[in-house]
Amino acid sequence: MSNEGTNSRTTSTMRVKRGLAEMLKGGVIMDVVNAEQAKIAEDAGAVAVMALERVPADIRVDGGVARMSDPAMIEGIQEICSIPVMAKVRIGHFAEAQIIQALNVDYIDESEVLTPADETYHIDKFAFDVPFVCGATNLGEALRRISEGACMIRSKGEAGTGNVVEAVRHLRSINGDIKKITQADEAELFGWAKDLQAPLPLIQEIAETGKLPVPLFCAGGLATPADASLAMQLGADAVFVGSGIFKSDDPAPRARAIVEATTNYMNPDVLVKVSRNLGTPMTGIGMDQIDEHGGRLAERGW
């Protein structure tokens, strides 16, 4: 190699946008509502923080319209954190996304946890330089988001419930259909594209590679180290933990335990060690009571 001048320097390519998701693999992204929580998250080994006004559990209790966070609050978190900072915008609310991008946030989550702004269209994510993560309940939804420019997919789960059952359903559905597509012949791929309402080239790509074109993270209802291990063993590349940390009795040790569990998800000895004496996790909500607690957020998005 030589030290001579370099050229063709470009930003915001798909490789650069998806690249940050690659760097977050095997890690834990934590929901935080202020700078103090962001500090606790970084100290506990989070790979990134998600800045939002209220954690999903509180959004369920409070009701009303949930919107993007105050820029001052996001800036406060950026100042204290050296790790990537993500922020949520409402589904379809591209003006919120323009504001969040202007804050130099590292990733934008077009999130069903906030109140949707558009009941037909999601944001055209190719129009942005900052990469997007989007939620999905099944493979068709995941591929529609990718075709709109999402660079990371996460399961929706049921945010703010402390109940992992819906996230498991979504992961199993996405990875189950991927396995079936790898067994399909060329003609059947057309049927898959039609049934999933997803672009054929993405279905063909999955048939060839056996995986989603972007990293698949798990989110929605994770509350314990065991939940993180379950998600990773079901094929998630990394985990988001929302209300599960800061709605528990003692957030700092729980945050650290979930970080260690995500790395050592196949090692029961480590999982025993990190699960001991963590105090009470968030109480949680059963899916049979979900209608009394703000309903199913995962049904938002199309």
Added chain:
Amino acid sequence: MTTVGVLALQGAFQRHIEAVEACGASARAIKLPDELDGVDALVLPGGESTAMSLLLGANGMTEPLRDLIAGGMPVFGTCAGMILMAEKVLDGRSDQVQLSNVPITVRRNGYGRQIASFEADLPIDGHDEPYRAVFIRAPKVEAVGDGVDVLASVDDDPVLIRSGRVLAAAFHPELTDDLRLHKLFLELVG
């Protein structure tokens, strides 16, 4: 056959494993000290260096890795892996783990936040085709000391360096299909 241990605590380790295997060497994911037995060389992948620091301590990996590297084991550190090998880290955390003292000074996230992440062509001696390098919230090398060869730079800032049996990149060779740098590292291993 050469066995390369790829530190697998967090980050883009799977992509490094695939690249090493595509070069015809054997690769092994390393999370715990006993998995280091029989390893001939190490890759420290990209990821979040703060999270990796904490996990190195939690999994008892710091001392075993320091000993192996001090004993002359070849290392390829990329992005966060470069930070872990540097003598001096700016904008780091006080509890950040240091695995070696390669005489370079690096600034964490020296190129800025994700919106400033970029790709650039690096000229490579003896090749017509430049190397397309992907920089993600990359560390910036602000100074290099004695015995450090600068193999490539972007705008006069070193981005690929060699010091003894250590190869370190501020970018992510594991994110492209170009295997030239992994091959260069395997030549260093011998």
